[in-house]
Amino acid sequence: MTEDQFKDELQSAGSVATKKSAHFNQAKSRLLEAATEYLLSVGLANWSYRGCSRALGVSSNTLNYYFKSKDFLLAEILESMRRRDLPLLDTFKEVETDQFMELALAFWDVMSDVKQFPLGMAQFELYTLAMRDPDKYSTVMESEQLWIDGIKSILEKANYPEDELASASRLVIWTYRGLYLSLLASDHTQASNDRARSAFKELIRLLVAQFPKTKRA
Amino acid sequence: MTEDQFKDELQSAGSVATKKSAHFNQAKSRLLEAATEYLLSVGLANWSYRGCSRALGVSSNTLNYYFKSKDFLLAEILESMRRRDLPLLDTFKEVETDQFMELALAFWDVMSDVKQFPLGMAQFELYTLAMRDPDKYSTVMESEQLWIDGIKSILEKANYPEDELASASRLVIWTYRGLYLSLLASDHTQASNDRARSAFKELIRLLVAQFPKTKRA
Incomplete structure (x- = not known):
């Protein structure tokens, strides 16, 4: 077999495999x-x-064929849940500093919509599983890092105090999670949402107050 | 029976009942x-x-005798868990404004100690139950209000901007809960605790920056 024939063979094997x-x-x-x-x-x-x-x-045989086992299927479901939020993260990275407050509140409104409650609830149930078995669910916490990095790049653009960048980014994500938990575990009324939202807004106000003056809106 | 006899009767019935x-x-x-x-x-x-x-x-008959039913027992357990943190809340109310940072970090260190993890985990499991059945677990969220009021009284003493008092108090509690969740769901190492702690510290720094200058340490 010449080198060219070999390459053709490889290519066609590849394309069959791909199909x-x-x-x-x-x-x-x-x-x-x-x-x-x-x-x-x-x-x-x-x-x-x-x-x-x-x-x-x-049948469960069909599930086994595509996903191998219960644990693999569950892992893929969790991964697919996680990916649902990622387009929003990309939007975040594009944002101008003077839109930070506006965007943060728009983010809150999208995420705290009642249609998102099932996703939010499943995420918190997942955290509680991770509490009892951190090794098995280690990817849960790893995926948080994407969000922390996303927030960090916005704060960096806004010249947020450099020493506090990592802490402040982690603060935004987990404050959001905490307030979202308070909403989900409450009576789910608009009043509860308003209270949680205004606390989130207060955090953003505190962060923006740290932006150097020329960068503020 | 005279009125005095009647009172005596009542009193002794009361004291037997009390014993x-x-x-x-x-x-x-x-x-x-x-x-x-x-x-x-x-x-x-x-x-x-x-x-x-x-x-x-x-026996479960004994439990029934003292607690009536599973649901009543569980409710009393949850109430007793909740009461465990309350002495700490009283300490909070005594604090001077210029000790706010110091106290907040001491609070973090007490609560995030590995000995407290079982209590913390049970609390988050309770929140996830409340998510699915908010009416049944409505007391869970009501008890949060005690903490919010406690923080509010400290911020008020520090002349924190009045319009934002309620939001800022809610922010402190749920940021703490969110960061504590991130610690519990992580690998439970000291490094994870340090990361969560420094994010909590950043929030306190942002709040203290809002205190009128004469009130700062």
């Missing part, structure tokens, strides 16, 4: 989407492999 | 203490009435 895999991936991604919706509707505490296969109308 | 009730209350309070320790050791997710009676070495 087969594209079909597999498409079916898998449809199942994953449905499995994620199912988890969000019942909550993490009530989720089971059997319940999931029943809800999706497929 | 009986003191004995009852003493036994109940010992059981409650043990039941609380049991819940902290297994976590809320793994807690059961049967497991609790077995761990305490008493």
Whole structure:
């Protein structure tokens, strides 16, 4: 076999593999989407492999074929939940410093919408699982780092005091999580949302007060 | 029976009832203490009435006698967990404005000690139950108000901007909860504690920067 023939062979093997895999991936991604919706509707505490296969109308053999096992499926569902927020993070990175307050409140309003409650609840259930078994759920905390880095790049652009950049970024994310938890665990009324939102707004006000004056809106 | 005799009768009935009730209350309070320790050791997710009676070495009839039912016992355990933090809240109210940073960090260090982790974990498990069933667990959120009021009285003493007092107090509590959650759901190392602590410290720095200058340390 000449070098060119070998390359052709490789290429066609690759393209067959890709076609087969594209079909597999498409079916898998449809199942994953449905499995994620199912988890969000019942909550993490009530989720089971059997319940999931029943809800999706497929056998557990089919789930095994695409996801290998319960743990792998659950991991992929959690990963797919996590990815849902990422487009918002990209928006964050584009933001101008003088829009920081506006954007932070828009972010709050999107995330605290009642339609997002199932996702939020599943996330907190996931944190509580991670509390009891941090090794198994270590990716949960790793993915927080993406958000912390996103906030950091905004604060950096705004010339926030350099020594406090890392702390302030972590502060924003976990204040948001804490206030969001207070909303989810409360009576879910607009008044509860307003109270949590105004506390979040107060944090942003405190941060903006640290921006050098030329950078303020 | 004269009015005086009637009063005497009432008084002695009362004192018998009190004696009986003191004995009852003493036994109940010992059981409650043990039941609380049991819940902290297994976590809320793994807690059961049967497991609790077995761990305490008493029959479920005995538990029924003192606590009426599983739900009443659980409610009393949660109330007893909540009361554990209250002495700390009283310390808070005594604090001088120029000790605010010092006290906040001491508070963090006490609460984030590894010995407190079981209490913290049970609290977050409780919040996630409240998320799914806010009416049943409405007292969980009501008790947060005590803490918010405590912080408010400190910020008020420090002449924190009046319009933002309520928001800032809520901000402190839920930032603390959020950062504490990040610690519990992480790898529980000292490095994770340091990161969460420095974010909490940054919030306190931002708040102190709002105190009128004469009030600062």
